[in-house]
Amino acid sequence: MDPLVIIGNGGHSKVVREIAILSKVYEIVAILDDCFSEITMMENIVYGPLSIVKDFNLTVTKFFISIGDNFTRHKIFQRLGLAEHHYARLIHPSAIVSKTAAIGYGTAVMPNCIVNAEATIGNHCILNTGSIIEHDNLLQEFVHISPNATLTGSVKIGMGAHIGASATVIPGKIIGEWSVIGAGSTVIDHVPSHCLAAGVPAVIKKRYEKRRQEV
Numbered sequence: 023m024d025p026l027v028i029i030g031n032g033g034h035s036k037v038v039r040e041i042a043i044l045s046k047v048y049e050i051v052a053i054l055d056d057c058f059s060e061i062t063m064m065e066n067i068v069y070g071p072l073s074i075v076k077d078f079n080l081t082v083t084k085f086f087i088s089i090g091d092n093f094t095r096h097k098i099f100q101r102l103g104l105a106e107h108h109y110a111r112l113i114h115p116s117a118i119v120s121k122t123a124a125i126g127y128g129t130a131v132m133p134n135c136i137v138n139a140e141a142t143i144g145n146h147c148i149l150n151t152g153s154i155i156e157h158d159n160l161l162q163e164f165v166h167i168s169p170n171a172t173l174t175g176s177v178k179i180g181m182g183a184h185i186g187a188s189a190t191v192i193p194g195k196i197i198g199e200w201s202v203i204g205a206g207s208t209v210i211d212h213v214p215s216h217c218l219a220a221g222v223p224a225v226i227k228k229r230y231e232k233r234r235q236e237v
């Protein structure tokens with residue numbers, strides 16, 4: 023099994039670790055998070071701060087950023103500076119992924135997720151529990167599709183966008199970069215970048231000018 027270093031020690035990380043174990047492809051060798059000020063070892067797993075990432079042998083080790091918040095995941099990716107091919111893809115065995123779909127590096131596909139024909143999923147995305155990504159979707163990097171959300175056919179999701187739990191996007195609509203769709207919303211129009219859209223049907227509630235500057 024290939025050694026796997028998990029970055030992040032929060033709630034999302036717990037689910038990611040379970041998927042890694044079930045994959046039978048990876049052996050978790052370390053969990054790194056700046057919540058650990060010292061390096062310790064328990065049951066053959068190293069716990070320590072992010073700064074020790076450079077101590078792992080890049081030719082054999084894979085990495086996975088298991089942080090649910092898209093902004094933070096992106097910032098950590100930039101800080102680590104590792105090339106994309108050093109990141110693992112983690113797909114839960116109960117997920118159904120079409121053979122014609124493409125899944126990016128560093129992307130997690132959670133239990134009971136469905137990714138249908140010719141969908142393209144970017145790097146470092148989260149396809150959360152029970153989400154449905156229909157045919158011909160195009161998701162850019164650092165996107166999070168929350169539990170039970172449905173992206174119907176030919177939807178496009180811009181970089182860093184977050185689709186809330188149980189939200190639905192009707193066919194062919196485009197969600198702009200770093201936008202957020204409220205939980206339970208139904209999107210029937212394109213949503214521009216850096217917006218919060220929510221409700222049934224979803225309307226734009228606010229613009230995230232300040233958050234864009236932080237990225």
Ligand SMILES: CC(=O)SCCNC(=O)CCNC(=O)[C@H](O)C(C)(C)COP(=O)(O)OP(=O)(O)OC[C@H]1O[C@@H](n2cnc3c(N)ncnc32)[C@H](O)[C@@H]1OP(=O)(O)O
Nearest residue numbers: 150168169185186187202203204205206207218220221227
């Ligand atoms: C395993 C896991 O846990 S994965 C994580 C999954 N997480 C989610 O699904 C979280 C989704 N989050 C939400 O829906 C939140 O309500 C957010 C992120 C949209 C709130 O964003 P904020 O920027 O804090 O917005 P805020 O709470 O100020 O609300 C702004 C407006 O949107 C409305 N609004 C917010 N969320 C929703 C929603 N889901 N549906 C309808 N309206 C909403 C508010 O009522 C408010 O409306 P108003 O201006 O007319 O009064």
